[in-house]
Amino acid sequence: MDRLIYTAMTGALHTMTQQATVSHNLANVSTTGYRTQSDTFRAVPVYGESLPTRAFVLDSTPQADFTPGAIQQTDRPLDVAIQGSGWIAVQLENGEEAYTRHGNLKMDPDGVLQTQQGLDVKGETGSITIPPDSHIAIGRDGNISVLPTDSRVTAVSIIGRIKLVDPPTDQLVRGEDGLFRLKDGGEAPASEEVMLIEGALESSNVNAVSEMVKMITLARQFDMQMKMLESARQNAQQASEIMTLRG
Structure with a gap:
């Protein structure tokens, strides 16, 4: 009983x-x-x-x-989808690192590259700041190139690279904010294997x-x-x- x-x-x-x-x-x-x-x-x-x-x-x-969702083309320069496995590293307000596949990015008033939730996208050397009056392109490897809107300037500059990581899924834990973190609280190393698709977003799975x-x-x-x-x-x-x- x-x-x-x-x-x-x-x-x-x-x-x-x-x-x-x-x-x-x-x-x-x-x-x-x-x-x-x-x-x-x-x-x-x-x-x-x-x-x-x-x-x-x-x-x-x-x-x-962790099954990938479908890729949908948007043709928006600041939209990126991850091809296969991998994550985009973001910096939380307390300085900790977290990971997301939400590639709908934006720039804040100071030109800092952020997620739609207002978190800074991490570069290999810190936050990434986009110069004003620039055309932006994000490469498959995460490199960010800019070209000034001034037609007299034709030189393309690489201003940073998005930190892309690919830790084992059994080492990840989801937080209450929907972002993933390493179980041990550390930071995953950047991965050269993770590739992006520019002008696209990954749907929910x-x-x-x-x-x-x-x-x-x-x-x-x-x-x-x-x-x-x-x-x-x-x-x-x-x-x-x-x-x-x-x-």
């Missing part, structure tokens, strides 16, 4: 948590570079001398699906149909766990009545 109650109770609780994850995935179905988040259940026994029959259901550490099916399945699973709790209550009540009659 104990095992039934504890398993159904904690299972229902974490089913609701998984529903929240599915809802989050569906809300980001059109978010550039988003990686699908997933959860799995695992059973954990309750330790203690008087609790040999009880077990909890726990939600394991959320995992991410969320499969909306699959997530909807999962949401329905979780709803039915929650109903089943609640019915199990009701069955446990009825069994306990009937057992109590039998003991009363015997008394």
